[in-house]
């Protein structure tokens with residue numbers, strides 16, 4: 001028997017956001033036309049659904065601009081909200097593409113422990129493989145032997161080469177070896193795991209800076225991508241993580257995981273509005289093919305309860 005489809009799981013990841021929003025929107029309609037008081041209620045409903053005050057404000061303003069004074073049915077209001085959410089999400093939906101020349105494209109993956117970083121690296125590698133790219137992994141999280149072991153298990157399972165070092169080894173030297181090997185072998189994408197010790201910001205910053213310096217010596221363009229993995233079940237805390245990692249590592253894009261569980265997926269909209277960072281993909285399960293393209297229109301409809 002097969003389980004729920006990935007889109008069904010996606011509904012799960014946004015359920016908390018969506019239920020709150022749609023309940024509150026339902027309460028709004030039927031009472032009055034879209035005047036200031038109603039718009040206030042819509043804005044509140046959006047804030048309470050984890051979309052954040054900025055996105056809520058923008059959606060309110062757009063609704064006012066386009067539909068002030070109209071009396072909308074419940075469905076029409078939800079569709080209008082979905083459209084404005086989609087407007088926020090569309091510009092940030094950008095798959096991670098392999099374009100680096102010379103190869104390899106070096107993709108640093110960062111994120112706190114437990115965010116789904118290791119699993120996401122394996123899923124990304126699998127996606128690249130499916131597109132016929134040569135992929136290599138580098139186990140740059142040497143802080144814990146388990147992290148190295150776990151990445152190795154994934155590498156063996158999907159059949160990609162991996163460069164590792166001893167526990168406590170120097171991540172920069174592993175990355176250096178990996179880039180050289182990847183260059184020799186004509187690898188297209190080198191995906192690098194990094195330590196996720198956010199509680200020790202200084203050390204993490206130094207470590208990432210050293211990796212950058214070493215990479216820069218081999219290829220001034222590298223790292224080409226610095227992808228932050230965020231756990232959607234963390235809700236608003238995800239925003240705080242973006243703040244810190246932007247400062248520590250210069251994030252170039254996001255992947256949000258665990259959008260299949262009991263996540264507060266609405267935070268994705270808050271992140272899009274606040275940071276405008278590309279969202280490369282979303283994780284909707286623990287299996288290797290559970291990393292999916294980020295579809296802004298579908299996500300917007302799911303959130304607004306009109307999918």
Ligand SMILES: Nc1nc2c(ncn2[C@@H]2O[C@H](COP(=O)(O)OP(=O)(O)OP(=O)(O)O)[C@@H](O)[C@H]2O)c(=O)[nH]1
Pocket residue numbers: 111112113114115116117118119120147150196257258259260261282283284285286290
């Ligand atoms: N439901 C669900 N679980 C996920 C998803 N992505 C990762 N996980 C699970 O989350 C847990 C943590 O994932 P890891 O990939 O080990 O996370 P990590 O950030 O590398 O964490 P450490 O190994 O502790 O550093 C694992 O049990 C994964 O199977 C997802 O999209 N959905």
